[in-house]
Amino acid sequence: MYKANITLGVLPTRRGMLDLETATRQxxxxxxxxxxxxxxxxRLVDIDDICTxxxxxxxxxxxxxxxxxxxxxxxxIFVPFCDFGEEGAVADVVSKFHVPVLxxxxxxxxxxxxxxxxxxxxxxxxxxxxxxxxxxxxxxxIYNVPAECEEFKNGFETFxxxxxxxxxxxxxxxxxxxxxxxxxxxxxxxxxxxxxRFGIQTVAIAPLMVQMAMNKILEDxxxxxxxxxxxxxxxxxxxxxxxxxxxxxTALKIAMQQVLEKNRCSVAAIECWPTCALMKxxxxxxxxxxxxxxxxxxxxxxxxxxxxxAILRASVFGEEAEFLADLTIRHPENDNAELLWHCGPFPxxxxxxxxxxxxxGGQEQFELKQGELTVCRxxxxxxxxxxFAGEARTTTGxxxxxxxxxxxxxxxxxxxxxxMFGPYIHHLGAVYAKVLPVLRETARYLxxxxxxxxEKGPVCL
Numbered sequence: 001m002y003k004a005n006i007t008l009g010v011l012p013t014r015r016g017m018l019d020l021e022t023a024t025r026q027x028x029x030x031x032x033x034x035x036x037x038x039x040x041x042x043r044l045v046d047i048d049d050i051c052t053x054x055x056x057x058x059x060x061x062x063x064x065x066x067x068x069x070x071x072x073x074x075x076x077i078f079v080p081f082c083d084f085g086e087e088g089a090v091a092d093v094v095s096k097f098h099v100p101v102l103x104x105x106x107x108x109x110x111x112x113x114x115x116x117x118x119x120x121x122x123x124x125x126x127x128x129x130x131x132x133x134x135x136x137x138x139x140x141x142i143y144n145v146p147a148e149c150e151e152f153k154n155g156f157e158t159f160x161x162x163x164x165x166x167x168x169x170x171x172x173x174x175x176x177x178x179x180x181x182x183x184x185x186x187x188x189x190x191x192x193x194x195x196x197r198f199g200i201q202t203v204a205i206a207p208l209m210v211q212m213a214m215n216k217i218l219e220d221x222x223x224x225x226x227x228x229x230x231x232x233x234x235x236x237x238x239x240x241x242x243x244x245x246x247x248x249x250t251a252l253k254i255a256m257q258q259v260l261e262k263n264r265c266s267v268a269a270i271e272c273w274p275t276c277a278l279m280k281x282x283x284x285x286x287x288x289x290x291x292x293x294x295x296x297x298x299x300x301x302x303x304x305x306x307x308x309x310a311i312l313r314a315s316v317f318g319e320e321a322e323f324l325a326d327l328t329i330r331h332p333e334n335d336n337a338e339l340l341w342h343c344g345p346f347p348x349x350x351x352x353x354x355x356x357x358x359x360x361g362g363q364e365q366f367e368l369k370q371g372e373l374t375v376c377r378x379x380x381x382x383x384x385x386x387x388f389a390g391e392a393r394t395t396t397g398x399x400x401x402x403x404x405x406x407x408x409x410x411x412x413x414x415x416x417x418x419x420m421f422g423p424y425i426h427h428l429g430a431v432y433a434k435v436l437p438v439l440r441e442t443a444r445y446l447x448x449x450x451x452x453x454x455e456k457g458p459v460c461l
Contacts, residue, residue, distance in 0.1 A: 002266065002294025002318035004041040004164050009074035010034070011047065011065065011093055013085040015124065016057040022119060023082035024053045026106055030080055030147035037157055041164075041317055045072045055082055062092035074099060076163035078156075079139075081105030084124030087131045094137050100166060100445055101139040102159045103129060106146050138445055161438040165314040166445055168266075169198055172310055175260050176202045177210060178271025180301040186425040189303045189380060197385075198446065202303060203263050207271065213255035218247060225250060232289075235348060236357040236364070245281050249362050252286045260295060267313075268297040269306040272345075282362035287345035288403070294318050298427070299345055308378045308429035311387075311442065315374075315435040321347035322431045323368075323403075327419065331397050336412040339397065339404060340368075340430060346403035350432065368405035370394045375407070375430040376439055378448075381423030388424055388451040389439040390415065414453040 010031075014023035035044065048054035050064045069077070076099050079090055085105070094101050105121035112118045122144045132139055140162065142155035180188065194200040217225055229250040232238070238246050260268060268290070272283050287297040296309035305324050312322040323346045331337035344363025351357055355367040376389040390409070397406035407430075409415050419428075443450035 002313060004314070004317040006038075006042045006076065006160060006163050006167065007045060007072055007074050008042055008160070008163065009045045009069045009072070009077040011077055011079045011090065012055040012082050013079060013090050013128075014055045014057050014082040015084040015086055018083045018117065018119065020053065020055075023055055026082040026119070027053065027055060027080070030106065033147045033153065034078070034156060037153060038160055038317070042160060045069065045074055056089045056093070057086055059086070059089045059092050062089050065093050066096045069093070069097065075167045076100045076102065076159070078102045078159075079104070079128075081121050081125050081128070083119035083121055085121075085128055087124070087128035090128055091131045091135050091137070094132065094139075095135040100159065100163050100441075101132070101137055102142065102156070103132075103139050104142040104152070104155075105144060107144045140441055158437050158441070161315050161317070161435065162441045162445065164317060165311055165438065165442045168310055168314040169200060169307070169446070172198075172200045172267065172307070173263070173265045174200065174202045174303060174306050174310075175205050175263055175265035175268040175270075176301060176303065177205045177259075177268060178207045178301060180271060184300050190383075191303065193383070194303070194307075200307060202269075203265055205259060205263060210252070210255050210259050213258050214248070214251045217251040217254050221247075225254060228254060232359075236359050238359050240358060240360050241362075245362060246359070248281050249285055249359070252283060253289045256286060256290055256297075257293070257295070266295060267306045267310045268295065269301045269303050270297055270299070271301045272299050282344065284342070284344035284363040284402075285359060286362070288323075288347045288364055291321050291323065291345075292347040292349050296322055296324075297345070298324050299342065300427075302425075302427050304377075304379050305427045305429065308376060308427075311378060311439070312374075312376065312429050312431040312435075315438045315442075316431055316433045320432050321349050322429055323347060323350065324427050324429050325404075326426050327428055328404075328426075330412065331395075331406055331408075334395065334397070334406075334408060336410065337395050337397065337406050337408040338412060338415070339400070340407050340428070341400065341402055341404040343402045364403050365401060366403055367399070368394070368403065369432070370396075370405075371432045372434055373407060373430050374433055374435045374439070375428050377419075377424045377428050379422070379424050385446075385448045386423060386451050387439060387443040387446075387448045388418065389436055390453055391434060391436050409453075411453070418451065418453050418455075 298305035
């Protein structure tokens with residue numbers, strides 16, 4: 001099962017000439033707030049054992065902080081300004097890491113008076129961010145708002161999601177099972193460049209290795225196999241498949257888990273046809289089953305599609321299954337709706353409550369639930385990488401085969417124009433969540449061209 005796990009360095013800063021007590025009060029406000037945000041998957045690393053009250057105020061402390069953050073393996077750094085801050089100390093720490101950085105400071109309550117100097121928080125952040133730019137540090141920013149407000153909490157969680165996506169992509173291992181279907185030039189990509197630029201590695205696995213593992217499982221038919229078989233039978237109508245096909249499907253699901261775990265792969269892209277002839281059945285249902293276990297699998301050896309699914313999985317901390325759909329046909333009555341469809345690989349957990357799940361061959365058949373969607377596509381052309389993203393919602397429409405849902409947009413023609421001129425294909429990833437800000441920040445950190453329908457391209461005739 002997928003489990004998000006982030007280590008976040010917390011680097012509060014203050015200016016040494018300003019009041020320590022005032023700065024400490026600010027820290028005592030925001031620390032409980034951030035501790036309460038995603039505590040199950042976020043580990044905070046403070047500097048309480050290095051700096052006075054855990055707030056860096058001098059460049060002299062930077063080496064010790066860097067050493068601690070490296071030892072703890074931080075995946076991102078949060079820099080809260082408790083007052084004007086110390087721009088040099090901040091730069092000396094964060095410039096030593098290639099991780100996302102979040103800058104924020106609470107809004108000052110009042111300006112300076114003859115009796116008392118204020119914190120000048122925003123002023124210090126303007127200065128510090130200029131220095132970060134000089135050092136080539138990429139950073140995110142939450143507006144100058146109080147820590148207790150929803151705007152801060154939402155911004156902080158968005159940053160955590162971005163950190164999780166970037167952590168997952170760096171060192172991502174994609175099981176490439178078989179070659180692409182021969183007619184599908186659209187799914188071709190440069191695997192060497194993916195490894196060099198993003199640290200994403202494809203691991204070639206011969207379909208025969210999966211078949212051998214599958215055959216061993218069918219031969220043993222142990223307790224785990226029987227439990228999996230009973231679970232699938234209980235959830236789906238299996239009356240249109242044979243007992244042999246159901247057993248093959250169950251064995252394939254377990255075999256894929258074993259092969260991916262052995263090769264340390266958390267995502268896969270499979271040549272679902274014609275390789276499925278080896279399995280004596282379509283492999284579509286297995287794709288949906290694995291995705292529900294937190295192991296997304298793309299059809300038709302779509303490597304960029306697998307990366308798309310990995311991005312979506314991390315953006316929601318693995319709490320909702322993602323799916324890869326064909327952009328298929330326009331709605332026969334709704335001009336702003338499009339059919340998201342595929343022959344049967346969508347996760348069962350996304351099934352509409354009133355839709356009966358059936359297995360036909362090795363393909364699922366059911367409609368997905370209604371809800372809000374974020375859709376995206378990681379893709380490339382001419383040595384440039386893109387991330388298309390947009391928000392939409394589901395709607396009702398005619399029943400069809402396979403697994404499907406109708407998606408409604410505000411202006412489908414704008415979507416069609418953007419997608420048709422590319423560089424995208426018919427596969428689009430989707431998740432039931434609103435994570436557009438996460439995808440935008442992810443694209444900025446990775447130097448991807450972030451593409452939305454609002455950015456007009458060539459005009460359709």
